[in-house]
Amino acid sequence: MKKPVILVTNDDGITAPGIKNLVEVAKEFGTVVVVAPDSPQSGKGHAVTLEDPIRLKKVDVFDGIEAYECSGTPVDCVKLAKFEVLKDKAPDLCVSGINHGSNVSSNILYSGTMSAAMEAAMENIPAIGFSLLDFSWEADFSGAQKIAREMIKHVLENGIPHSNLLNVNVPKLPADEIKGIKICRQADARWVENFQKMDNPRGLDLYWLTGEFINHDQRKDTDVWALSQGYASVVPCHFDLTAERAKEEMTKVFEK
Amino acid sequence: MKKPVILVTNDDGITAPGIKNLVEVAKEFGTVVVVAPDSPQSGKGHAVTLEDPIRLKKVDVFDGIEAYECSGTPVDCVKLAKFEVLKDKAPDLCVSGINHGSNVSSNILYSGTMSAAMEAAMENIPAIGFSLLDFSWEADFSGAQKIAREMIKHVLENGIPHSNLLNVNVPKLPADEIKGIKICRQADARWVENFQKMDNPRGLDLYWLTGEFINHDQRKDTDVWALSQGYASVVPCHFDLTAERAKEEMTKVFEK
Numbered sequence: 395m396k397k398p399v400i401l402v403t404n405d406d407g408i409t410a411p412g413i414k415n416l417v418e419v420a421k422e423f424g425t426v427v428v429v430a431p432d433s434p435q436s437g438k439g440h441a442v443t444l445e446d447p448i449r450l451k452k453v454d455v456f457d458g459i460e461a462y463e464c465s466g467t468p469v470d471c472v473k474l475a476k477f478e479v480l481k482d483k484a485p486d487l488c489v490s491g492i493n494h495g496s497n498v499s500s501n502i503l504y505s506g507t508m509s510a511a512m513e514a515a516m517e518n519i520p521a522i523g524f525s526l527l528d529f530s531w532e533a534d535f536s537g538a539q540k541i542a543r544e545m546i547k548h549v550l551e552n553g554i555p556h557s558n559l560l561n562v563n564v565p566k567l568p569a570d571e572i573k574g575i576k577i578c579r580q581a582d583a584r585w586v587e588n589f590q591k592m593d594n595p596r597g598l599d600l601y602w603l604t605g606e607f608i609n610h611d612q613r614k615d616t617d618v619w620a621l622s623q624g625y626a627s628v629v630p631c632h633f634d635l636t637a638e639r640a641k642e643e644m645t646k647v648f649e650k
Numbered sequence: 651m652k653k654p655v656i657l658v659t660n661d662d663g664i665t666a667p668g669i670k671n672l673v674e675v676a677k678e679f680g681t682v683v684v685v686a687p688d689s690p691q692s693g694k695g696h697a698v699t700l701e702d703p704i705r706l707k708k709v710d711v712f713d714g715i716e717a718y719e720c721s722g723t724p725v726d727c728v729k730l731a732k733f734e735v736l737k738d739k740a741p742d743l744c745v746s747g748i749n750h751g752s753n754v755s756s757n758i759l760y761s762g763t764m765s766a767a768m769e770a771a772m773e774n775i776p777a778i779g780f781s782l783l784d785f786s787w788e789a790d791f792s793g794a795q796k797i798a799r800e801m802i803k804h805v806l807e808n809g810i811p812h813s814n815l816l817n818v819n820v821p822k823l824p825a826d827e828i829k830g831i832k833i834c835r836q837a838d839a840r841w842v843e844n845f846q847k848m849d850n851p852r853g854l855d856l857y858w859l860t861g862e863f864i865n866h867d868q869r870k871d872t873d874v875w876a877l878s879q880g881y882a883s884v885v886p887c888h889f890d891l892t893a894e895r896a897k898e899e900m901t902k903v904f905e906k
Contacts, residue, residue, distance in 0.1 A: 500889055503768070555896060
């Protein structure tokens with residue numbers, strides 16, 4: 395049987411420990427190709443580079459693995475991987491991460507890690523984004539590697555029916571203390587911002603974005619809940635944003 | 651009755667004709683505050699600026715209208731508008747656009763115009779993104795203004811129940827040739843990329859993103875379909891990306 399081709403990317407940049415840990419797991423399952431940003435791209439969401447050329451450069455970062463660094467966003471990386479590096483021959487799976495920090499709930503929209511995975515899913519490539527609830531560069535990725543191994547195996551064997559994209563978050567716990575995997579929904583949580591005004595010698599009005607992530611969602615099947623209980627959360631996602639009930643009701647009003 | 655406060659933003663930048671046309675309509679309904687990017691931000695998706703300070707500057711661009719230009723992304727503009735300019739006093743409505751060019755189907759994820767509107771919706775502010783299917787800087791916005799007038803009036807009077815966000819696209823037609831408004835779903839269409847390799851004196855591998863938007867969705871209630879028939883399309887959207895059917899089926903597998 396032919397070995398599957400697995401595309402690996404992230405948003406923390408190609409030198410981040412998180413992607414190194416993900417490459418280690420992915421190569422147990424197939425032929426790995428890495429296309430990842432040459433600089434940190436956290437919070438870049440689904441941005442694409444339209445008004446500048448994008449640079450792609452072959453690098454030797456992971457022992458024996460074909461790898462490219464890219465000056466663009468995580469979504470640019472996936473597009474270049476599919477259409478230039480792999481010459482429109484879609485990989486069997488795309489994995490993104492392991493992100494340094496949580497991507498629960500609506501953070502899927504801000505996250506470069508998840509947007510890269512979503513871009514692959516939009517291209518009909520099954521895709522999984524992995525995030526560890528630990529921002530540290532020295533984080534312990536052994537629990538996240540264990541969960542990644544289980545989910546990559548599952549998706550290569552079963553695909554992701556009725557979805558093409560999984561958002562996986564892993565609690566900050568030693569591998570043997572993670573209770574298991576919970577299939578979840580996206581919690582209805584959001585950021586409350588607080589801009590910090592910056593002193594500067596030019597007297598400009600400069601603000602630095604800070605904020606706090608608040609969850610008021612009490613349901614027991616959300617990603618935030620599962621993580622709080624010591625489980626890794628898996629949210630199957632789609633990218634059809636149509637609000638069906640609103641569509642039905644507005645149709646009645648406008649087709650009168 | 652107190653006049654509603656309407657926040658106006660876009661992604662083409664504060665000097666674009668599209669936002670000028672939207673401000674003209676919005677001020678018929680309430681007190682307008684503009685916070686918009688100081689440079690073009692097309693394709694920036696839901697990006698936020700995390701690793702740099704953001705500059706905000708009061709400007710006199712629209713006659714008699716409080717306006718600020720911002721060095722950040724469209725989503726940054728909405729966050730700064732809510733938490734700094736309006737001091738956490740939410741506006742009654744946020745309108746974004748009028749975008750120079752289409753934002754149908756999954757383009758909602760790439761679009762800075764729609765991401766700004768979505769950010770407002772996530773902050774519990776009813777929001778509408780407007781796009782005209784004409785990239786030209788000299789486009790005729792009279793049809794888009796007519797549709798914007800109708801939708802702003804509708805949302806101020808009725809809100810957006812079961813959703814908080816409308817994606818409105820207007821065909822490139824004279825105002826009196828637009829057949830009306832259709833409430834739609836997001837078409838299942840996608841980009842097929844084609845990277846153009848750039849000659850350059852440094853011999854770098856530089857690529858410019860180009861592509862073609864392909865729709866294979868034959869349903870008669872999509873935004874792409876409605877526009878092809880001469881209607882303005884309105885897609886009510888949400889930002890819960892949970893794929894319910896996939897969640898159900900995977901739950902059965904993983905809770906065995």
